[in-house]
Amino acid sequence: SQQGEEDPQALSIQEGENATMNCSYKTSINNLQWYRQNSGRGLVHLILIRSNEREKHSGRLRVTLDTSKKSSSLLITASRAADTASYFCATDLRGAGSYQLTFGKGTKLSVIP
């Protein structure tokens, strides 16, 4: 079953605006990761946040994690047309065996020039 649920499923914004995507999960995690996928291509790792971290930054990306609400958000600031892609959260479930990285359903982001 899917562990992560992204919200919204699709998001369309103007270039220069900020984009926020949310991910909710159901069980305890060791870490949560965000990946980006251009259409029909492989996934690219963006950022990893551990269960004992609350916020992390990488360039124009800001990720927050609220373990009490079992949710995370990905903020992309000053969006560009090149940010158009699908974004997936992926959770490493605590207590599960190794290798069990589970992907959410994804948010499709369209940035209009």
Place this chain on the structure above:
Amino acid sequence: DTEVTQTPKHLVMGMTNKKSLKCEQHMGHRAMYWYKQKAKKPPELMFVYSYEKLSINESVPSRFSPECPNSSLLNLHLHALQPEDSALYLCASSPSPRNEKLFFGSGTQLSVL
């Protein structure tokens, strides 16, 4: 070299054909993965190799047969596939099987006629 290379990029096969997908990485990673991704869906884990040994088989039908000849190579042998097996097949690797950052290839788009 920080790439995971998958070949072929596209594959069309009949239900009676035998074909193989190939994945290669030269980053010294000791965990390699096969994922299956249907259109507009998240990637789903199929197999995990850890230190060249099959660690996880996520109840994948026997018409999919993985092979890890050495630490740099991962193959997926296909035989007697069904049209519903048409999907993007993604290979990934990670330094160790600890659910940290995955490096993905660009995938093989498979169509079964």
